[in-house]
Amino acid sequence: MRTRRYRNIVLAVALATIASAAAAQSSVTLYGTVDAGVLYQNRSVTGQGQQVQLATGGVNPSVWGLKGTEDLGGGMAATFALESYFASNNGTLMTSPGYQTQIFRRQSNVGLTTPYGTLTLGKMYSPAILAAIVTEPREFAENLSNLYTWAYNQLAAPGNALGAGTNPGNDVGVFIGNALQYSNTLGPVWFGAAYSFGGVPGSMRKGNEISLGVTYTGPVIASAAYQQVADSVSGENVSRLWSVGVAKSYGPVTGKLNYFDVIDRAIDGGDISHVTSISPGVTYQWSASNVAGLAGYYNRYRGGHNSTTRSLVLSNDFSLSKRTMLYAQVAYVDAGAVGTIDPLESLKTSIVAGGTEPGANTVLVNVGIVHHF
Numbered sequence: 408m409r410t411r412r413y414r415n416i417v418l419a420v421a422l423a424t425i426a427s428a429a430a431a432q433s434s435v436t437l438y439g440t441v442d443a444g445v446l447y448q449n450r451s452v453t454g455q456g457q458q459v460q461l462a463t464g465g466v467n468p469s470v471w472g473l474k475g476t477e478d479l480g481g482g483m484a485a486t487f488a489l490e491s492y493f494a495s496n497n498g499t500l501m502t503s504p505g506y507q508t509q510i511f512r513r514q515s516n517v518g519l520t521t522p523y524g525t526l527t528l529g530k531m532y533s534p535a536i537l538a539a540i541v542t543e544p545r546e547f548a549e550n551l552s553n554l555y556t557w558a559y560n561q562l563a564a565p566g567n568a569l570g571a572g573t574n575p576g577n578d579v580g581v582f583i584g585n586a587l588q589y590s591n592t593l594g595p596v597w598f599g600a601a602y603s604f605g606g607v608p609g610s611m612r613k614g615n616e617i618s619l620g621v622t623y624t625g626p627v628i629a630s631a632a633y634q635q636v637a638d639s640v641s642g643e644n645v646s647r648l649w650s651v652g653v654a655k656s657y658g659p660v661t662g663k664l665n666y667f668d669v670i671d672r673a674i675d676g677g678d679i680s681h682v683t684s685i686s687p688g689v690t691y692q693w694s695a696s697n698v699a700g701l702a703g704y705y706n707r708y709r710g711g712h713n714s715t716t717r718s719l720v721l722s723n724d725f726s727l728s729k730r731t732m733l734y735a736q737v738a739y740v741d742a743g744a745v746g747t748i749d750p751l752e753s754l755k756t757s758i759v760a761g762g763t764e765p766g767a768n769t770v771l772v773n774v775g776i777v778h779h780f
Contacts, residue, residue, distance in 0.1 A: 432478040437780075439471035442549065443495040444734070444775015452753075454764045461496045464549035464760070465775040466724070466734050469495040470513060482522040488531070490514035513582055524591030530584035534599030535632035535648065538620025542630045542652025542665045544688020544702035550760045550773065551720045551738045553665070553686055556706050557581070559754040560669040560682050561636060561646045576603030577616050577636045580648065586616070595625045605639055614639030628654040632667075643676045659692035671755070680710035682755050696726040706756035714743030716756035730779045738771040 446462035463469050472490035479485060490513040492501040501512070516529030536547065536557065545552040561580025576585040583603050590599035598621040605614020616636045623629045632650040637643065650667035664687045671679045688702035704718040722736035738758070744766040745753055753765045763769040 433476065435473060435475040437471070437473055439469075440467045440777060440779050441469050441495050442467040442775060442777040443469070444773050446550075447772040448759075448763075449770045450764050450767055452762045452764055454767065462550070462760075462773065462775075463494040463496045463501075465736065465773045465777070466548045466550070466722075466732075467777050467779075468501075468513075468549045469493050472511075472514065476520075484520045486518045486520060486525075486527075488514045488516050488518075512578065524589055527586075527588045527590070529586065530578075530582055531586065531588060531601070533581060533583040533618040533634060534588065534590065534601050534620035535618045535634040535650070536581050536620070537599060538597075538622050538630045538632040539650045539652060539665060539667065540630075541622050541624075541628055542654045542663050544663045544665065544686050545700065545720065545722070551718075551722075551736055551758050551771065552702070553667075553684055553704060553706070553758060554581075555754055555757050555760060555762075556682065556684055556704075557648075557667070557669070559757075560671050560680070561634070561648060562671075573639045574603075574605070574614055574616060574636050574645065575639060576605070576614065577646075580634060580636070580646070583616055583618050595623055597622045597624075605637065607639055610642060612637055613642040626655075630665075638674045641674045641676075643672065643674055645672050645674065646670065647672075661690045661692075663688045678710075680708060680752070680755060682709070683707050684756075697723070699723045704758050706758075708743060708745040708756045710745070710752075712744070714745035714756065716743045716745070716758075717741040718758045720758070732777050733775075734777065735774045736772075738773075740769045740771070742767055742769065 442464050444462060444465040446460050448458045451458040470490055470492055474488045477485045489511045491510055492512045494501055514531055516527050516531050518525055518527035540547050543553055547554040558579035558581055576583060578584060583601050586601045586603040588599060588601035601618045603616035607613035614637060619633045621631050630652045635644050635647045638645045648667060648669040652665035654661060654663040666685050668683045670681050673679050684706045686704045690698055690700040692698050700722045702720045706716045708714045718738060718740045720736060720738045725733045740759060740763050742763045742765055743756060745756055754762045757763060
């Protein structure tokens with residue numbers, strides 16, 4: 408079954424390898440994904456009527472990157488990864504507060520793989536999201552998934568508009584920089600642990616981040632994740648997230664269920680918001696090239712007031728080849744009244760990349776094409 412997992416994007420081999428001299432073998436690979444489509448929204452985020460646009464990233468992020476490996480012998484290899492994030496509709500870099508100038512925003516790391524696991528240094532996908540992605544109903548699709556509920560509740564980055572503090576290593580809870588990560592696979596179990604150094608003189612806590620993830624792949628698939636981010640000035644945790652999930656296949660049918668709980672805190676330690684999310688989903692493999700999906704999201708916000716956003720997504724993906732896919736997806740979002748003061752706050756329960764009007768019902772239709780190279 409075709410998957411949209413970030414882990415597969417990271418590990419995909421797109422072009423041929425280059426052989427090095429002597430006994431050791433090395434390779435450098437150029438790879439990427441371009442995703443663009445037409446997105447209709449019957450009610451804009453500002454409530455000023457319907458909106459039609461050419462949107463980037465309907466199901467996959469548009470990225471390009473370089474990755475390499477050198478066989479060192481004895482089951483050891485040196486690796487590196489550089490990955491950039493761009494908008495396919497206009498070619499600009501995809502940014503977030505504090506990350507406007509990063510060419511390789513998603514990955515810039517070097518590592519060593521051994522028979523005892525892999526050690527990676529630099530910026531990388533957090534182990535927490537790599538674990539949760541296997542049980543998220545839409546595998547954290549770039550739009551119309553819980554990717555934004557996950558990210559906007561962990562926005563404690565430089566220049567954070569929500570004022571929840573700063574952390575130079577955290578990038579919306581998806582990528583972890585200034586980090587040292589260990590990961591390994593033992594039979595059906597994969598696990599990863601990453602620590603981001605705050606780099607603040609006199610303190611190991613200020614500005615640090617801890618990310619943990621584990622998956623089990625057997626008769627059922629299970630995931631668990633934990634992540635916490637500390638402020639670089641006060642040392643207080645400005646976000647804390649944990650997640651669990653399961654998935655099970657019955658022939659062409661796969662069911663998934665994911666839950667996560669995330670608290671966003673101010674630099675004085677007080678809670679800004681507490682969001683919980685439960686998301687069931689099912690996919691059906693019509694044929695080798697055609698997959699339909701149905702996912703639901705129940706996201707509850709507790710902060711200055713209580714609010715709930717309910718969303719339903721129906722999708723169909725049709726693969727023209729191993730690299731090219733057409734997609735169509737329809738979503739209905741019953742948004743709570745969260746965030747009527749701060750626009751970014753409304754995204755804390757939203758599955759829509761650009762958000763929806765708070766306290767309103769919105770229908771979205773998105774058709775597009777994605778190509779991997």
